[in-house]
Amino acid sequence: MSTAQGAITGDGAPAIIAVRDVVKTFGAVRALDGVNLAVPPGIVYGLLGPNGAGKTTLIRILATLLRPTSGRVEVAGVDVVANATAARTRIGLAGQFAAVDGYQTGRENIEMVGRLYGLSPRQARRRTEEVLDGVDLGQAADRLVRTYSGGMRRRLDLAASLVGRPPVLYLDEPTTGIDPANRMELWGLVEELVAGGTTVLLTTQHLEEADRLAARIGVIDQGQLIVEGTADELKDTLGGSVLELATAEEHETTAVQVLARVAGDEPAYDAERARLRVRAPDGSRTLIAADDVFLSLTGHPTGQAPPAAAEAHPGSAPQGRPGQPAGAGHTPGGPAARPASEGQRR
Amino acid sequence: MTSTVDPFATGAATPARVRVTALDAVRDTLVMSRRNLRRTVRLPQLVVFATIQPVMFLVLFNYVFGGAISQTLPPAAGGAYINWLMPGIIVQTLLFGASQTAIGLTEDLVGGVVDRFRSLPMARSAVLAGRTLGDLVRNVGVMTLMLLIGFVLGFRAQTSWTGLLAGVALALLFSYAISWVMATLGLLAKNPEAAQSGVLLPIFPLVFASSVFLPTTTMPWWLQAFADNQPITHVVNAARGLMLGEGALPAGHSVTGQVLVALAWTVAIGLVFAVVSVAMYRRAVQ
Ligand SMILES: Nc1ncnc2c1ncn2[C@@H]1O[C@H](COP(=O)(O)OP(=O)(O)OP(=O)(O)O)[C@@H](O)[C@H]1O
Ligand SMILES: [Mg+2]
Numbered sequence: 094m095s096t097a098q099g100a101i102t103g104d105g106a107p108a109i110i111a112v113r114d115v116v117k118t119f120g121a122v123r124a125l126d127g128v129n130l131a132v133p134p135g136i137v138y139g140l141l142g143p144n145g146a147g148k149t150t151l152i153r154i155l156a157t158l159l160r161p162t163s164g165r166v167e168v169a170g171v172d173v174v175a176n177a178t179a180a181r182t183r184i185g186l187a188g189q190f191a192a193v194d195g196y197q198t199g200r201e202n203i204e205m206v207g208r209l210y211g212l213s214p215r216q217a218r219r220r221t222e223e224v225l226d227g228v229d230l231g232q233a234a235d236r237l238v239r240t241y242s243g244g245m246r247r248r249l250d251l252a253a254s255l256v257g258r259p260p261v262l263y264l265d266e267p268t269t270g271i272d273p274a275n276r277m278e279l280w281g282l283v284e285e286l287v288a289g290g291t292t293v294l295l296t297t298q299h300l301e302e303a304d305r306l307a308a309r310i311g312v313i314d315q316g317q318l319i320v321e322g323t324a325d326e327l328k329d330t331l332g333g334s335v336l337e338l339a340t341a342e343e344h345e346t347t348a349v350q351v352l353a354r355v356a357g358d359e360p361a362y363d364a365e366r367a368r369l370r371v372r373a374p375d376g377s378r379t380l381i382a383a384d385d386v387f388l389s390l391t392g393h394p395t396g397q398a399p400p401a402a403a404e405a406h407p408g409s410a411p412q413g414r415p416g417q418p419a420g421a422g423h424t425p426g427g428p429a430a431r432p433a434s435e436g437q438r439r
Numbered sequence: 440m441t442s443t444v445d446p447f448a449t450g451a452a453t454p455a456r457v458r459v460t461a462l463d464a465v466r467d468t469l470v471m472s473r474r475n476l477r478r479t480v481r482l483p484q485l486v487v488f489a490t491i492q493p494v495m496f497l498v499l500f501n502y503v504f505g506g507a508i509s510q511t512l513p514p515a516a517g518g519a520y521i522n523w524l525m526p527g528i529i530v531q532t533l534l535f536g537a538s539q540t541a542i543g544l545t546e547d548l549v550g551g552v553v554d555r556f557r558s559l560p561m562a563r564s565a566v567l568a569g570r571t572l573g574d575l576v577r578n579v580g581v582m583t584l585m586l587l588i589g590f591v592l593g594f595r596a597q598t599s600w601t602g603l604l605a606g607v608a609l610a611l612l613f614s615y616a617i618s619w620v621m622a623t624l625g626l627l628a629k630n631p632e633a634a635q636s637g638v639l640l641p642i643f644p645l646v647f648a649s650s651v652f653l654p655t656t657t658m659p660w661w662l663q664a665f666a667d668n669q670p671i672t673h674v675v676n677a678a679r680g681l682m683l684g685e686g687a688l689p690a691g692h693s694v695t696g697q698v699l700v701a702l703a704w705t706v707a708i709g710l711v712f713a714v715v716s717v718a719m720y721r722r723a724v725q
Binding site for chain 1: 458459463466467470474477478481482550551552553554555556557558559560561565
């Protein structure tokens, strides 16, 4: 079986997006530092990471906008560097900032994109109606885009990415700056697309979003994929593990109080090493647990600068495994989340 | 490269384009130029820039300088400065107009629309070719307006209609070549503010140190040496020769010879900068 680089995803399925050992440097900045990723077809894959983690850089490489410094990337079996045009017929991109034209109407924007995908004028017109209705912009189609609200622009951008019916769709922080009602609508749309067979790679800083939409989640930080698996697996990884936190002495009491609340277990203070140790909540599947995952994996909460070193040691305590007591919703037999560092060469 | 993953097996329609052919490149260029023209018509400052400003220049130069200058002009001008001015100011207007190529391109770059274009299976060259073609079409419109106002002010070609049209065509061709220079400058400048100053600033001395407004004979020797040998002077002289006859040219030049020199400059500038700018645009994806 010859798939993209022979990449097999965690589910044993052949990958539709395959990223191998990708490094991207901007001068001295290592934006991507050896990323490996295999996304099975037909799912939403959530790429979760704080500001500057490298999410946009990875998306831009996958969308042929940037070339990797080293490593290989294939989408739907096509090498994006060697065969960019073929790759472009298979992808749709809604970037972090809406790439729409203020001095054209919504309809003109989408028709133009349709024509540039190679559709005939008639096909482009028909398809434009479909996607504009799909993102609920039919009413505003004939207004200049400069009069659109931020949310409308994002939806128009999404419509533009759908014109070519791409089997692979990249959404870079699609709900940033979107109000809750529009966010729900966008989530519904993504679910519809996936039900129709599209593979969606979505970046987000919001755990709620990844948890809600993504069948698999990868956590990226400082250019490295530090862990990946299903949402449940990620929580299980933490479920059996011990979280270690280094705190300044004067904050110890506060830290103990906060941890006791989220962990549901009494934290112990290891005076010798000046560390707080707490057993992470077993099988908890709440958002707070997800936030713990994030904190423990990246060492800092979403969107904030790293605090004094907080380290997770998934290996320092029994891992969450099938058979071990776990909360509701656990899928026995599923492979545990693999910390990505296992397969990483540094 | 074979794959067991069929990207279109899941209800998605096959995209219409898998490879970009030469015909696709032409179609994409037309689509892009239409998009740029829409923008030109809808942006009020661009409309002003393309209509009122050149007309104002024409009227001011004609009435402010005309009286003092018309006596000193070669007889080929027919005693009216407007006849002398028209071929020059046409070229000047087109040069200023071409700067929009650079500014518009940088606006696309910073606005992120170019990211959209780059992620599409379209001809890479069409982003630039569409921009320069759109600007050429706009220039045809500007040119028509200028000629109409010029006629009202008393401009008459001293040769023939054919001479007039040939002169206009030459000026348009030159402006198209300059659009490619502007595309290159835009890609270098990367943002509209830098493009604005970086492009208009060099145009001013180039336009004034030429035969656009006056014969170069009264300039100091060092300036004249420059003015007589730069492409703008060659193009303006050629257009003037076509519209007013050989008497409008510096001694020892024939209209045909001057037109050939102007064409050589135009083609050389256009080719070099088209190649450079398209290569720069492609390389920007790194
Ligand atoms: N063109 C560039 N030149 C220099 N550095 C860059 C460039 N693009 C990205 N970087 C750097 O690479 C790193 C990753 O940036 P990237 O935009 O991929 O992060 P991100 O995960 O998308 O962040 P955010 O959530 O803020 O959008 C950052 O340190 C950033 O400063
Ligand atoms: Mg980003």
